[in-house]
Each structure stands twice: as structure tokens, then as C-alpha cells.
Amino acid sequence: MTTLVAQAVSSQMAGHERLPDTVSLFQPYEVKQILLPEAAKCLAVKTYLHMCDIKFHLELRTNAEQMSPSGGIPFVKVGPHIVAEFEPLLEFYALRGKSLSEDMVASQKAEMKAYMSLVINTLHMAECKTGIMESFIFLEVTE
Template sequence: MSLVAEAFVTQIAAAEPWPQNATLYQPLKEEQILLSDNAACLAVQAFLQMCNLPVQVVCKANAEYMSPSGKVPFIHVGNQVVSELGPIVQFVKAKGHSLSDGLDEVQKAEMKAYMELVNNMLLTAELYLQWCDDATVQEITLSRYGSPYPWPLNHILAHQKQWEIRRKMKAIGWGNKSLDQVLEDVDQCCQALSQRLGTQLYFFNKKFIPHPSGTKFYSWQQSG
């Protein structure tokens, strides 16, 4: 989201309170949604719940194509439609709800770093497993992703998505990685998060201060 667009959304969002009929859209839960999308949807749901903001979850086969960014989940709040965790967090913050108010600047910077770690490593690993590991693609991904659609559209959409993700993997240097290398990267990421957590129950402070990095890690655990 550009700075101008973000400022506009912030101004609009701040003008209205959170409605009771806010809606979160995601793919069909039982037969369609994939691991990475499930984690993303759980992260937003957990975040909104921690903010005590009501939201109705609606499952739609074409949720990905309804989203303004082409990614799920997205929320419909009043006249606004916002997709993905980062923009949703900023949108909610503009309405006066934040999970990081109890953190100092150093902790906020650290929180951002760990969110980037989860996004860049764990999310990328999920996408790799879903679309680049041949066994997973054939046994799970293609059938689930295309399940709501008739033949041959189900195959066309699934292979189009696979091409898109594999092109992204090549662009970020993951195109030639083996499954073992990806799993090793995930293990190192989890070790880093575990070392940061130590014996504490929460990432920041000894008492509960929920924040977006926590919701991201929680959603990844729950979806795995």
C-alpha cells in the first residue's frame, strides 16, 4: 500500500467506529483452503479477537478473486474493504485499536523484525511445500485449490496459480532449493523464535501483551 493510499485509508477509517456487522472473507474451510491461506486467516481472526472487535467469518469459493489484492483474507467494514494482515492492522489502528501500545520503540522494532522473519521464512516455506514439492502438489494442492470449480476450470486455475508461485520462488532464490533445504531453513527459524521466547509464555514482557507478531506465529502453529 502506498503512503498516499495508506493515509487516505487511515483518515477514512478513523472517522467511523467499528461496526457490529464487519465481515471477514476466506476460502472454503473444509475442502478448499490451503495451509498458507489458513494461517493468514487465523492470524487476522486472532488479531481482531485480541482487539475485542466482532467479525463474522464468511467462506467463499472465490474469496481470492474478490480480494482487492488477490490475497486472503479480506475484511469488509462499513464502506471499506481491506486485505492481508499488515493493512488490516493499520486500518484497525486508525480506529484506535492497537496491540503494541504497551511496547517501547526497541520492542516495536524487534516485533517488526520477528514478523518479517515469520513472513519471509515460514510463509515462503508453506508456499514452497504447497506448490513446488511435487508429491504435495499432486496429492493435496491441485485438488483442494480447484475443488469448487468444474473441469477444466479447476485444472486451469490450479496450474495458473502453481506457475505464479513457482515464478515467485525463482525470483527470491528458492526455485532450486530441495525439500530438505527448506525444512532445514524452517527448523533454524523455529529455533530462533524458540530462543527469543526462552522460558517466557509471551514474546514481550512477562505479562500478556498481544501483538501482530504473536498472532502470526500462533496462526502458523495452528495451521500446521
């Protein structure tokens, strides 16, 4: 089988791949180790998994960033796959038939992407600034 044919077969089979009933979600401890932007990312992934009826087991780790293939948190282990961060997780499950936007028309999807971009570029940056400017957070959490 040529490489292109093997890749095509592999990508077609990805949609029919049997996923485990429960996935493992890895993130840092929430009390003294996680900053507001990372907490928001973890909450977004948990919310997405709940909305898609995907059962998960939360694994709290002090070294979650070092365990992640991209260095980003949170990340999930789905069978043999490890997927880090929110956007790649959406793509991973969309390829396997789980999507919250499958019933939307193109204009609705474009509007949703615009709102997501607004949230990421505005609120996420505000959260990052708050973490740096707030002395308690800076001294107690980031050190």
C-alpha cells in the same frame, strides 16, 4: 475547502469514525479450497480480531480471491470499507485506535517487526514449498 485541507480533516476524522459492532471476514472454504499459507493468513486475521475484541462474522466464499480488492485473502468488510490481507488490516485499525502494540516502546516494536519478518520470510516460504512438493496437496487442492 482545498484538497489538502479536506484530506487532513478526513484523516483526523478517521480516528473518530464509528465502526460497526460486527465486521464480515471473507475467506475461501477451509476443507478443499485453501492451502496452508492462506489458512495461516486467515488464522492470523481471526486471532488479531479476537485479541482486539472485534466481533466478526465469517463468510466462506468459493470466489474470495476474486472478491478481494487486492486479490489477497482474507479480507474484511467494515462498514463501507473493504480491507484485504493482514498488514493493511493492522494499519486500518491502528488509524482508528485499535492496536496491540500501543503500549510498546520503540525497541519492542522493532523487535516485533523483526520476528514478523522472520515468520513471513521463513515459515511462509516453507508452507508454500510444502504445498507444491506434497503430491496430495498439489493434486487434491490446487487443481
